[in-house]
Amino acid sequence: MYVKKQFVFRDGNPVLVTIRNYREEDFDSLISIQQRAFPPPFPEELWWNKDQLHQHVNRFPLGAICVEMDGLVVGSMTSLITSYSPEDPDHTWDGITDEGYITNHSDDGNTLYVVDLCIDPAYRGLKLGKWMMDALYEIVVHLRLERLLGGGRIPTFHSYRDRYTVEEYVEKLTRGEHKDPVITFLLQCGRMPVRVIKDYLEDEESCHYGILMEWKNPFSNIKKD
Structure with missing residues (x-):
């Protein structure tokens, strides 16, 4: 399992945070964060539900992480x-994640695929998303996968x-x-x-576009044992 403690800086002062795998007792908090992080017009049906979260922690617990700060x-x-x-060929978010249930997760694959990332709006600007992304990079290296991949939204594109x-x-x-x-x-x-x-996504x-974005494992050319 994944657990890491480190400091982030808020108003110039260090604050200790913990990045770890989320568990069943975190589900209510995770759903509440999604509701605040993705308000309408983001589709409500794309917020997590408890059935999806159960699938995450049962099928691939290592890949389900959260960040704690201020005891929350x-x-x-x-x-x-x-x-x-x-x-x-191109894929959709629904297709590659099985609508967020990740039943198509495969331990034999070569790529860690990002299903979702969200931060409570009250805690944005502290680089918490970047530190969680770094945690997934570490998991890519640990599992000797070739890359991290995921489709990014472009929420400003409609204006242009x-x-x-x-x-x-x-x-x-x-x-x-x-x-x-x-x-x-x-x-x-990176x-x-x-x-x-x-x-890619109803957005x-x-x-409705997504940008497929990749981080390649710099050690992926090392032969596995």
């Missing part, structure tokens, strides 16, 4: 293992869809000409854009 669970990140090749194609907008994000709270954050975490996926702000 204030964020979570969920993943599954899948097989992926750059030549694979009449000016740019989605590919042009992503290019401008990578050049720093525009900023997006999700894609810019993923770039800051994730690299792979390609645009149409109809009006992103015009």
